[in-house]
Amino acid sequence: MPPQGGNRIPLTGLLHTFLFPLLVLATAASAAQGEGARPVFVEEVPYVTTPDSVTATMLELAAVKAGDHVIDLGSGDGRIVIAAARRGATGLGVELDPRLVAESLANAKRAGVADRTRFLEQDLFETDLATATVVTMYLLPDVNLKLRPTILALRPGTRVVSHDWDMGDWKPDRSVTLAVPEKSIGLAKTSRVHLWIVPARVEGLWCGAAQGAAATLRLKQSYQFAQGEIRIAGASPAPVSGRIGGAVLALGKPQSPAAAGLRLGLRGTNAQTTVASGEFTALQGIAWRRARGDDCRAD
Numbered sequence: 001m002p003p004q005g006g007n008r009i010p011l012t013g014l015l016h017t018f019l020f021p022l023l024v025l026a027t028a029a030s031a032a033q034g035e036g037a038r039p040v041f042v043e044e045v046p047y048v049t050t051p052d053s054v055t056a057t058m059l060e061l062a063a064v065k066a067g068d069h070v071i072d073l074g075s076g077d078g079r080i081v082i083a084a085a086r087r088g089a090t091g092l093g094v095e096l097d098p099r100l101v102a103e104s105l106a107n108a109k110r111a112g113v114a115d116r117t118r119f120l121e122q123d124l125f126e127t128d129l130a131t132a133t134v135v136t137m138y139l140l141p142d143v144n145l146k147l148r149p150t151i152l153a154l155r156p157g158t159r160v161v162s163h164d165w166d167m168g169d170w171k172p173d174r175s176v177t178l179a180v181p182e183k184s185i186g187l188a189k190t191s192r193v194h195l196w197i198v199p200a201r202v203e204g205l206w207c208g209a210a211q212g213a214a215a216t217l218r219l220k221q222s223y224q225f226a227q228g229e230i231r232i233a234g235a236s237p238a239p240v241s242g243r244i245g246g247a248v249l250a251l252g253k254p255q256s257p258a259a260a261g262l263r264l265g266l267r268g269t270n271a272q273t274t275v276a277s278g279e280f281t282a283l284q285g286i287a288w289r290r291a292r293g294d295d296c297r298a299d
């Protein structure tokens, strides 16, 4: 991320690896000085703006449109929220620095989107994200990881885009690398943009009824991937694997998961078969519910 102003700290690998831990240690040392000692405030993520071409790619990747509500975590001068509003969405930016909040409000007014945008001086970790259809961030790897459990608990289908940094072993659904010649740090003048779609929770035992007989689907989940076995009307269990795209579970044989023969529309602990072909034909149209325990008959 390039340095963008007088007192603004350029965000580099060096900062992240060396300076940030030192600041945290300084904070801890200060806090340990005694009961009355005030901890030194540490701004976890320095202010560096996302270049316009990267902002456009973030919003494009998340397919932001009218009807969306975009929340930018650590919104800087408001550019991502304002660009989202220009595409017809509503937006909220939360930012710790009051000067940047004031700048964002003025920028939104100038851009003619003040009625569709809000900017709050607020800690991103204290922000309720439940209303977001899209969450955007240009933070740091550790901060993304700290946010990950909150993001995974959001409504299935919520799109999350991050500039440059990923979320550890939750692999993005899509990543794009774009040339950013104006980037002033790093040897490669590129930015990465990652997109995740919050997956529904599917792990457990699902109970359905196929042609009058019981069908069971037992799944393990790792983020947007699921695998397990299906048993249809008393036949031997067959392995399945697939992918969770928001509130849609697409399953197929593990050898050819892309050719998903079974699709379920998920709604909390209920699901409805929307596609059933090949060896899954008997499951056409059936409804499923997730068992509370480990036995469909006990529910």
Ligand SMILES: C[S@@+](CC[C@H](N)C(=O)[O-])C[C@H]1O[C@@H](n2cnc3c(N)ncnc32)[C@H](O)[C@@H]1O
Binding pocket: 043, 044, 045, 046, 047, 048, 049, 050, 072, 073, 074, 075, 076, 077, 078, 079, 080, 094, 095, 096, 097, 100, 122, 123, 124, 125, 137, 138, 139, 163
């Ligand atoms: C790298 S800048 C990104 C600015 C803007 N989102 C963009 O992409 O152009 C990160 C911003 O997060 C803000 N920030 C850091 N920690 C924060 C926190 N805990 N809550 C809210 N904002 C925070 C910083 O002040 C900074 O403006």
